[in-house]
Amino acid sequence: MSVRFLEKANLPQSNVSYVVMSDSKPEIMVELINNYHVSVITPEPLNDISGAEQYHVDMCLCHLGGNSFSADSCNTDMIHLLSGLGAEIYSCDGISAKTPKLNVCFLCDKVICNTKKTDPTVIEYCNRNHIRLLHTKQSYAKCSTAIVSENAVITADPSICKVCRENDIDVLKISHGHIALEGYDYGFIGGTCGLINKNTLVFSGNIGLHKDYENIKAFAANYNVDIISLGKEPLYDIGGILPITEQAEN
Numbered sequence: 001m002s003v004r005f006l007e008k009a010n011l012p013q014s015n016v017s018y019v020v021m022s023d024s025k026p027e028i029m030v031e032l033i034n035n036y037h038v039s040v041i042t043p044e045p046l047n048d049i050s051g052a053e054q055y056h057v058d059m060c061l062c063h064l065g066g067n068s069f070s071a072d073s074c075n076t077d078m079i080h081l082l083s084g085l086g087a088e089i090y091s092c093d094g095i096s097a098k099t100p101k102l103n104v105c106f107l108c109d110k111v112i113c114n115t116k117k118t119d120p121t122v123i124e125y126c127n128r129n130h131i132r133l134l135h136t137k138q139s140y141a142k143c144s145t146a147i148v149s150e151n152a153v154i155t156a157d158p159s160i161c162k163v164c165r166e167n168d169i170d171v172l173k174i175s176h177g178h179i180a181l182e183g184y185d186y187g188f189i190g191g192t193c194g195l196i197n198k199n200t201l202v203f204s205g206n207i208g209l210h211k212d213y214e215n216i217k218a219f220a221a222n223y224n225v226d227i228i229s230l231g232k233e234p235l236y237d238i239g240g241i242l243p244i245t246e247q248a249e250n
Helices: 028-034 076-084 120-128 158-166 213-221
Strands: 002-005 016-020 039-041 061-065 068-072 088-092 105-107 110-113 132-135 145-149 152-155 170-173 193-197 200-204 226-230 242-248
Touching: 016 193, 028 039, 028 226, 039 076, 061 105, 061 120, 061 242, 068 076, 068 120, 076 088, 088 120, 105 145, 110 120, 110 158, 120 132, 145 193, 152 158, 152 213, 158 170, 170 213, 193 242, 213 226
Parallel strands: 016 039, 068 088, 110 132, 152 170, 200 226
Antiparallel strands: 002 242, 016 242, 061 068, 105 110, 145 152, 193 200
C-alpha cells in the first residue's frame, strides 16, 4: 500500500496515514490517534503568538490540495518533514493573533475565509485553480469550522453560518462554549477535530460531553460519518487535526 497526499484538502477518501496536529496539550492525544494507525507531524511554536495558539496547526499551516501547502516560514522542522514527503511549500510571513493568514477553511471547490486577512499565496492558489473564495467576517474560519463532508460543516459562528447558507453548504449551528482552551473562555469546534477517513471524524476529547452532542452525531450520520472521541476528558481546542496523506492502492 502506497501513500498519497489528499487531493482535496481536509477531505480524505481512504485511511489517513499522516496528520499535522499539536502535541502540546493534552499530550495523550498523539498516542490516542496513533492507535488508529495515524502518524503525527507536530508544528513548532509560532514566534509572534503566545499561549496555546502558538502550537496550533490551523495558525501555521494550510493544505491547499494535493502536495501544495502554505506554511509559516519559521516552522522549519515541520516544513522539512513535509518536504521529505514530497510537499511543495509556499512561505508565509507575518502570522499573528490579529493576522491569522492561514486560518482558512478549504471545502472541495470552495474556501471559507476572511479574504482581507488571508495570505496572498492562498488567494493566488485559489484563483489559479478556480476555487471560490467565500468571504466571512470570521478571521479564524478553520478553527471555527468542523468539516464533516465536502458540503457539510458544523460551527457556532454566525458569520460562517450565513455564508454557508448563502452558498448551499449544509451547516449545523451549535452553541458557543463546552470546549476548553487555556487562556480563553472557550475554544472552537474546528480546533477539536479532523477526518481520518471519509467516514470517521475524530475529536480531541469526549464529544459526548458537548451540549449539542446528539445534534452533532445525527448531522454527521446524515453523511455516513461516525464520530469518535479521543479520550474521556471534555473537548479541548488543539488547533485542529489536519489530514495530509492517505493510503492509496498500488
